[in-house]
Amino acid sequence: MPKPRTYQTEAFIIKKIKLGEADRILTLYTPHLGKIQGVARGVRRPRSKLAGHLELITHSQVSLARGRNLDTIIGSQTIDSFLPLKSDLWLTSCALYVTELINQFAAEHVENYPLFQLLLEIMRHLCQAGDKELVLRYFELHLLNQVGYRPQLQQCVSCRSPLEPVTNAFSPTDGGVLCPRCRRRRPLTYPLSVNALKVLRLLQSSNYDTVSKLKMNRELSAELAGVVSHYLEYLLDREVKSAAWLDILREQAKQTAPG
Numbered sequence: 001m002p003k004p005r006t007y008q009t010e011a012f013i014i015k016k017i018k019l020g021e022a023d024r025i026l027t028l029y030t031p032h033l034g035k036i037q038g039v040a041r042g043v044r045r046p047r048s049k050l051a052g053h054l055e056l057i058t059h060s061q062v063s064l065a066r067g068r069n070l071d072t073i074i075g076s077q078t079i080d081s082f083l084p085l086k087s088d089l090w091l092t093s094c095a096l097y098v099t100e101l102i103n104q105f106a107a108e109h110v111e112n113y114p115l116f117q118l119l120l121e122i123m124r125h126l127c128q129a130g131d132k133e134l135v136l137r138y139f140e141l142h143l144l145n146q147v148g149y150r151p152q153l154q155q156c157v158s159c160r161s162p163l164e165p166v167t168n169a170f171s172p173t174d175g176g177v178l179c180p181r182c183r184r185r186r187p188l189t190y191p192l193s194v195n196a197l198k199v200l201r202l203l204q205s206s207n208y209d210t211v212s213k214l215k216m217n218r219e220l221s222a223e224l225a226g227v228v229s230h231y232l233e234y235l236l237d238r239e240v241k242s243a244a245w246l247d248i249l250r251e252q253a254k255q256t257a258p259g
């Protein structure tokens with residue numbers, strides 16, 4: 001039986017690029033079709049009916065018509081526009097960082113329903129009060145779980161001995177933690193404090209309710225952000241654009257913070 005000409009799906013808009021005079025190609029993350037692309041005709045015209053329902057960081061119900069190369073978006077209705085994330089530069093940057101990582105790690109047309117759920121969960125947490133750095137670290141560790149790069153945090157990735165409560169090292173190339181002895185033989189590793197390892201383990205294996213009770217000082221927060229970003233950059237083999245942008249904003253916040 002031939003596939004029907006049109007289909008509908010829930011979708012989260014994770015990327016948009018301009019096409020021609022007034023069109024866009026959108027990248028959508030969907031619950032059952034994985035990552036897909038669609039052309040939105042005329043959305044850059046001021047009176048487009050579709051435009052408001054196809055903004056970045058929007059959860060929508062979308063109808064598409066199959067095309068020879070790209071499918072065309074023929075209808076869209078917003079489910080949640082996540083408005084708080086669009087009215088604050090820092091929150092917008094956090095949300096774009098999340099969508100960029102989803103875009104880079106997700107495969108086209110491969111269903112990953114838990115990853116779709118994680119994406120929506122993270123957007124809701126970003127809208128609520130609380131430490132956004134903690135939300136991002138929680139996202140990163142759970143993303144790594146979902147896409148098959150869960151780092152080894154319980155035993156040394158080289159000699160397999162249990163990790164002692166001392167400063168160990170994180171090795172992106174090994175995908176986990178090295179004990180101090182094994183570290184000496186590895187070129188690219190990053191020191192990992194006892195507290196940072198504890199927090200990483202908690203982030204990796206707990207739900208957000210548990211994680212949200214954590215209190216991190218700035219030093220620990222920076223250490224975790226650094227270690228995880230080294231690992232993500234190694235996996236993606238290039239710098240994550242929005243991560244660099246987040247670093248700039250963090251630096252500005254530090255300079256303007258009182259005290």
Ligand SMILES: [Zn+2]
Pocket residue numbers: 156157158159160161178179180181182183
């Ligand atoms: Zn070892």
